[in-house]
Amino acid sequence: MAQSNEDPKSLVSTQWLFDHLEDPDLRILDASWFLPNAGRDGAAEFVQSHIPNARFFDIDKISDHRSELPHMAPPAEKFISRVRALGVGDGHQVVVYDALGIFSAPRVWWNFRLMGKENIAVLDGGLPKWRTEGRPLTAEPPLIRDRHITVQRQAHLVKDVTQVANVAKLQSAQIIDARPADRFHGFAPEPRPGLRSGHIPNSKNVPWNSVLETNGTMKSVKML
Known part of the structure; x- marks a missing residue:
């Protein structure tokens, strides 16, 4: 950085x-x-x-x-x-x-x-x-x-499950899923037992490590 x-x-x-x-x-x-x-x-x-x-x-x-x-x-x-x-x-x-x-x-x-x-x-x-x-x-x-x-x-920083479901249905905002791609697409099992695989409808996947350089630091604003 x-x-x-x-x-x-x-x-x-x-x-x-x-x-x-x-x-x-x-x-x-x-x-x-x-x-x-x-x-x-x-x-x-x-x-x-x-x-x-x-x-x-x-x-x-x-x-x-x-x-x-x-x-x-x-x-x-x-x-x-x-x-x-x-x-x-x-x-x-x-x-x-x-x-x-x-x-x-x-x-x-x-x-x-x-x-x-x-x-x-x-x-x-x-x-x-x-x-x-x-x-x-x-x-x-x-x-x-x-x-x-x-x-x-700051209550506006949190949305409950009903609010997120409405956003997903109406596409009134963009939902970002930061999990690895295999979990987002349902190819890999969730690490916690009992959780369903897949993702919220109309969400987009930005894996958390995709915003990092190979040395683990954040990519520059320009790179992002």
Whole structure:
């Protein structure tokens, strides 16, 4: 990613993060998460090795457990309590990364945006790029101090199943499916048992990794 494309509200490079590691108002979140069939544990891997001063954002736990569906957006109250427990609050610049490059980190970026928090960026290339470049890693837990945080949920960023079904029927907006092409077309089974294969009618497939370079960083705006 070109240096000129960096934006602390969307995407920052490993060099940017390295240069700002000691900033007192910087908070780093490890949002590593893996599909159920991957055989990996993000929390366990975090304990073994992470970027200095990072805190683990558990996508499974920081969600709405009132729903039977996984990873539904958390209620504002739950988001506040869990994020405060990580020492993240008002006035902080947040950088989120994951162990696959750019995979689960954007989910956390979106969660913060849903709660009206804009000073958050995804680490371009994530932990793999950071590790490849020989940048510092540690197993030491960070010193966490509670920090007040205020949120304002942006309801317009979420659509329920009825709204999505209406959009699909009326084609009043474009639905994008970011899963791999084989899952979109129903050729590959879903990683969670009991889920039907295929895709929402009239949706278009833009596989998540199609917007990435071979080194796992985001393609330029021009390339996209």
